[in-house]
Amino acid sequence: xxxxxxxxxxxxxxxxxxxxxxxxxxxxxxxxxxxxxxxxxxxxxxxxxxxxxxxxxxxxxxxxxxxxxxxxxxxxxxxxxxxxxxxxxxxxxxxxxxxxxxxxxxxxxxxxxxxxxxxxxxxxxxxxxxxxxxxxxxxxxxxxxxxxxxxxxxxxxxxxxxxxxxxxxxxxxxxxxxxxxxxxxxxxxxxxxxxxxxxxxxxxxxxxxxxxxxxxxxxxxxxxxxxxxxxxxxxxxxxxxxxxxxxxxxxxxxxxxxxxxxxxxxxxxxxxxxxxxxxxxxxxxxxxxxxxxxxxxxxxxxxxxxxxxxxxxxxxxxxxxxxxxxxxxxxxxxxxxxxxxxxxxxxxxxxxxxxxxxxxxxxxxxxxxxxxxxxxxxxxxxxxxxxxxxxxxxxxxxx
Numbered sequence: 126x127x128x129x130x131x132x133x134x135x136x137x138x139x140x141x142x143x144x145x146x147x148x149x150x151x152x153x154x155x156x157x158x159x160x161x162x163x164x165x166x167x168x169x170x171x172x173x174x175x176x177x178x179x180x181x182x183x184x185x186x187x188x189x190x191x192x193x194x195x196x197x198x199x200x201x202x203x204x205x206x207x208x209x210x211x212x213x214x215x216x217x218x219x220x221x222x223x224x225x226x227x228x229x230x231x232x233x234x235x236x237x238x239x240x241x242x243x244x245x246x247x248x249x250x251x252x253x254x255x256x257x258x259x260x261x262x263x264x265x266x267x268x269x270x271x272x273x274x275x276x277x278x279x280x281x282x283x284x285x286x287x288x289x290x291x292x293x294x295x296x297x298x299x300x301x302x303x304x305x306x307x308x309x310x311x312x313x314x315x316x317x318x319x320x321x322x323x324x325x326x327x328x329x330x331x332x333x334x335x336x337x338x339x340x341x342x343x344x345x346x347x348x349x350x351x352x353x354x355x356x357x358x359x360x361x362x363x364x365x366x367x368x369x370x371x372x373x374x375x376x377x378x379x380x381x382x383x384x385x386x387x388x389x390x391x392x393x394x395x396x397x398x399x400x401x402x403x404x405x406x407x408x409x410x411x412x413x414x415x416x417x418x419x420x421x422x423x424x425x426x427x428x429x430x431x432x433x434x435x436x437x438x439x440x441x442x443x444x445x446x447x448x449x450x451x452x453x454x455x456x457x458x459x460x461x462x463x464x465x466x467x468x469x470x471x472x473x474x475x476x477x478x479x480x481x482x483x484x485x486x487x488x489x490x491x492x493x494x495x496x497x498x499x500x501x502x503x504x505x506x507x508x509x510x511x512x513x514x515x516x517x518x519x520x521x522x523x524x
Contacts, residue, residue, distance in 0.1 A: 126155045126485055129205035129224075131198060133182040133190040134212040136340065137161035137168045140366035140395070141231065141272070141289050142211055147174065149474035150481075158205065160197045162190070166363075177201060182214055194218040206485045216263055225484050226267040230276055231289075232388060268484055270477075275391030275414070287477045289395045290468040292370075297404025297461055299375035301453045305334040306408070306443055307376040309369055310396045312341035312349065315389070317382030317410070322348060323436035324380065325357035328443060333377070334359060338369045370403060377453065378428070378446055379405040383412050385433045393418065398468045401427055401460030406453055408442045410434075418463070427460030 128150055135142055137159070147157050157174040162181030170176035177197050182190035191214060199220040202208055209227045210219070219226065260279060263269065269284040271277065277284070306328070312318045318341065325335035340363040341349050352358045364372065373379060379400030383389045393414035400407050401418075407428030409415045419428045429445075431438035446453050 126150075126206045126482060127158070127204060128155060128481065129158045129160065129198070129201050129208045130210075131160040131194060131208070131215060132211040133160075133162060133179055133187075133194050133218075134214060135161075136166050136363060137163050137170065138166075138363075138365045139211075140291075141229075143171075144366045145289075145291075145470055145474065146209070146229070146477060149478050152474075153478045155478070158201050160194060160201070182212070187214060191215070191218045195220070198223070207481050209481070213260075225481075227270055227481065227484070228263055228267055229270045229272070229287075230284075231272050232392070270480070273392040273414075285476075285480055287473055287480070288468070289393075290470045290473050291395065291399045291402050291464075292471070293402040293461070293465045293469040295465070297374070297402075297457065298371075299404070301377050301405055301446075301457050302375050303377055303447050304332060305336055305376050306378045306380055307336045307338060307373045307400075307405070308380050308382075308396075309373055309399060310339045310394070312337065312339050312345050314344055315384050315386050317384055318345040318348065320382040320384075320434060320436045320439065321380065322352040322357055324382070324439050324443075325352060326355070327436060327440040329357060331444060331447075333443060333447065335380075336372075336376070337361065338364050338372055370399060373400070373405060374403050376405055378408050378443055380439065381407065381409040381412070381415060382431075382436075382439060383410050383415075385410075385412075398464055401464040402468065404457040404461045406446055406456035407460065408439050408446075422463065424463065425455070425459040427456050427463060 130142065130147055132139065132142060137143065143159075147159060150157050151173050158177060159170065159174050160177040160179055163170055163176055163178045165181035179193040179197055180190040194215060195218040198208065198218060202220050202223040205224045207225045207227060208219075208223050209229055211229050211231060216228070261281065264280050264282050264284070269280065271284050271286045272289045274286055274288075277286070308321050310316070312321070321335065321337060328335060335358045337349065337358050337360040349358065349360045353360045361372070379396065381394050381397050381400075383394060389412050391414070394412065397407055397409060397415050397418060407419050409419050409428060409430055410433045411430050416430050420426045420430050429442040431442055446456075
């Protein structure tokens with residue numbers, strides 16, 4: 126099977142797209158052409174796949190990226206068995222003649238409009254119904270994969286869920302330490318960037334460092350640079366997921382300080398599972414899914430939940446962890462055990478690959494849960510375009 130994977134919004138090294146889904150396809154013996162903004166993000170693509178470069182859709186500047194994506198998809202769809210795309214914007218760029226097409230739904234697109242700083246406020250709510258109508262139209266014309274159980278209610282039909290889980294080591298590399306806490310993931314005001322910075326200011330006098338690993342949107346970038354200059358936080362910017370996970374190992378805790386916004390009420394932040402997987406206690410705001418996982422399970426707590434917008438409470442939780450090694454160890458053990466048992470990505474990887482294979486083969490009943498047994502599907506050998514690359518490793522997708 127040959128899969129054409131596309132994004133113009135996400136970083137080319139996005140954990141779900143590259144390190145989980147594309148990695149799963151390659152490991153299963155399938156071939157991949159990946160349309161993504163490699164040059165815009167200064168990324169060298171993996172040699173195992175065919176890379177097609179397009180501009181990145183950033184803020185209000187999206188038309189050029191969509192035009193380039195339309196041209197790239199029209200060219201490469203002819204040789205693909207499946208087209209998997211990851212941005213709702215790409216609904217406007219799909220070629221007329223295309224293979225089995227799958228929209229991997231990462232977020233509540235309509236709800237997320239309320240937190241987009243580049244979108245004029247008067248347009249945010251009126252555009253919500255427009256996005257919902259696009260979603261309803263999409264499920265009539267293509268396959269959908271959902272990243273969260275909570276997304277099911279947005280759609281009229283039943284669609285399979287491939288949760289955004291992570292790789293969980295058999296045992297954490299290091300026990301939690303005492304001198305740093307970490308934030309992993311994209312930064313924005315809605316994701317708690319201001320609270321993270323204030324937390325860093327509160328903890329610095331106590332000798333606890335706040336490390337921030339992730340890219341930031343334009344609204345928060347200057348704030349983070351200023352906090353870095355003050356040594357309130359140590360901001361590393363975007364780091365590929367596999368390297369970032371090694372960086373968080375041994376921290377005292379992982380923080381998730383999402384604000385109370387509609388886009389985050391239905392989803393479990395992947396960073397929470399990643400903290401647990403690497404033996405870090407969690408400090409989280411009461412996002413419903415995160416709270417249920419961190420403090421709502423009968424088999425034990427793996428961290429502390431603090432009120433929305435309360436950096437002081439988060440600092441108090443961090444200092445309590447530093448002063449109580451037994452509590453740190455208990456949270457770490459419980460979190461890792463839960464993650465290993467229920468959130469280990471290789472289990473989901475098999476289901477993801479199997480689902481694509483079933484759709485490509487047109488197996489009846491492939492929409493039903495659980496999925497049918499995995500068929501045998503060998504990689505196609507007739508994709509001569511796999512060897513065509515410029516010296517940089519990129520083929521041009523520019524319109």
